[in-house]
Each structure stands twice: as structure tokens, then as C-alpha cells.
């Protein structure tokens with residue numbers, strides 16, 4: 001009897017476990033070798049298991065950016081990555097920036113993008129976190145926050161959640177920003193006809209422009225400011241690990257079935273039609289305590305013509 005009970009309990013646990021598994025559509029292996037390609041091997045150091053990968057500024061290209069790009073393209077879902085940055089021996093961020101983003105392929109600069117950017121803070125002593133959204137090539141939606149920890153101290157988890165209702169940026173599970181779909185009120189939102197690749201990058205701080213094409217990574221470019229530094233001597237780096245992609249894989253046609261609610265397309269359930277009350281509380285607190293810059297407050301930048309979404313509630 002006791003044996004049977006424990007067997008039943010075991011089965012129930014197993015079943016519960018199976019249930020939670022079917023509530024996701026994790027399409028990543030956790031091995032960078034299998035799920036990503038990279039710009040060039042000079043700037044990429046991969047661990048023997050393939051589970052951790054460091055991007056550095058190489059000598060050859062004079063410190064151009066290093067990029068890793070997912071082999072598959074996606075629509076919607078959640079994308080987690082653990083990231084740790086390093087500073088140089090003097091504790092400076094030395095003008096380098098790290099990137100973690102989703103971007104659509106684009107030949108004519110009309111790409112959609114969801115972007116985390118670690119940029120040197122003004123005193124060059126560390127990093128601040130900037131997020132941005134591009135719709136049809138239109139960016140300039142920067143929000144910048146101070147992190148409540150030192151991102152060079154240890155790994156932290158950075159997540160992008162994306163569905164037809166909103167995009168949410170999270171750090172260690174804490175929502176820091178939401179970008180809502182206000183297209184019914186005339187604002188721009190990400191297109192479901194533009195599948196995204198997941199990208200990690202590291203390079204000089206400056207204007208980052210990925211012009212990724214379906215043929216591969218060769219056409220990726222980073223525009224940067226030339227200010228006379230010898231970037232090859234900067235020993236800073238960015239390490240990525242423990243990525244998880246729980247998303248709808250683009251099959252080359254349309255994304256209609258990526259928007260149908262189901263256990264494997266859980267992001268379409270009504271409960272994800274907006275940020276949760278917990279996420280709203282997180283965002284309020286982050287904005288109150290850590291916000292450095294919000295494009296919706298920057299009237300000068302837009303010459304009085306603020307982006308449509310700025311007149312609607314953020315969260």
C-alpha cells in the first residue's frame with residue numbers, strides 16, 4: 001500500500017512535471033554551437049561545453065564589434081540570457097558597449113528591433129542599461145536606467161517578452177519597461193511579418209546598426225564613432241550563458257499560428273494581454289528610483305512631434 005501510494009505520488013509529480021514542460025515551446029538547446037553562428041572567431045571565446053561564450057574586442061579588426069546571431073528566426077515568446085560584463089584593469093568601461101537584442105532581417109533599414117544595450121556611464125566607471133524599440137526602422141525610443149547592481153560583478157538574467165499586445169523587458173525577472181501595442185490608436189508596433197533573430201554583441205560604444213541579411217552574418221555592421229583610441233588594447237568583454245528561447249519558430253510563411261493561444265504558444269493566453277499587476281508595480285518602482293532618460297520626456301529631440309505612443313499610458 002505504502003509502495004503504491006508513493007508510486008502514485010511519483011506519477012503525479014511526473015505528470016505535473018510533464019504539464020509544466022508542455023506549457024512551453026523551448027526551441028533552444030542551451031549550446032551556442034548548435035543555436036548560433038558568429039561574425040568571426042577572433043572575437044569569440046566559447047567554453048568547451050558550448051554553454052558559455054565571451055565576446056572580446058579583437059586586434060585584427062581594430063576592435064570592431066563581435067556578434068552572435070541565432071540560426072533560427074522567431075515570432076513572439078520569451079528570450080532569456082545571462083550576461084556578465086568585465087571592465088578593464090583600471091575599472092573602466094573604456095567606451096565599449098554590449099548588446100542583447102531581437103532584430104528582423106533588413107536590407108533597406110526598415111527593421112524591427114527590441115534592444116538591450118549596456119552603455120558606459122558618464123564617468124566611464126561602469127555601465128548603465130538602455131532599452132530601445134525599432135518599428136519599421138524607426139528607433140529613438142530609448143529609455144535608460146541605472147541598474148540596482150553592478151553588471152560586472154556576476155551574471156544577471158535579461159529577458160525579452162514579446163506578444164501581439166506588448167513587449168516587456170525584464171532584469172532578473174523584474175519588469176523594467178513595457179512597450180504596448182497601440183496600433184489601433186495610430187502608433188507603430190512590431191510587425192508579425194518580420195521574424196526576428198536573437199543577437200548578442202559587444203563592441204565600441206556608438207551607433208549600433210545591425211543590417212542582418214538572411215544569407216548570414218557577413219553583412220552585419222556596426223557604425224561607431226572614431227575618436228582616436230586604440231580599441232585593441234581594451235580588455236573588457238561580455239560573457240553570455242544559459243540562454244533559453246521559448247518562442248514560435250518562423251517557418252517562412254506567415255505567423256498566424258504563432259498568435260493562436262495554446263500550451264506551447266502560452267504568450268497568447270488572455271492573461272498575457274497586458275503586464276501583470278506585479279510587473280506594473282515593478283515598472284513604477286524602477287521608474288521612480290532608477291530612471292535616467294525617457295524619450296517620451298525629450299521634447300527637443302522630436303521637435304514637438306512626439307511619437308504617438310507617448311500620449312498613451314506606458315503600462
Ligand SMILES: *[C@@H]1O[C@H](CO)[C@@H](O)[C@H](O)[C@H]1NC(C)=O
Pocket residue numbers: 163164165181182183184189190191192
Ligand atoms: C496590435 O493590436 C491590433 C489591435 O489593437 C492588432 O490588430 C494587431 O494585429 C496587433 N499587432 C500585432 C503585431 O500583433
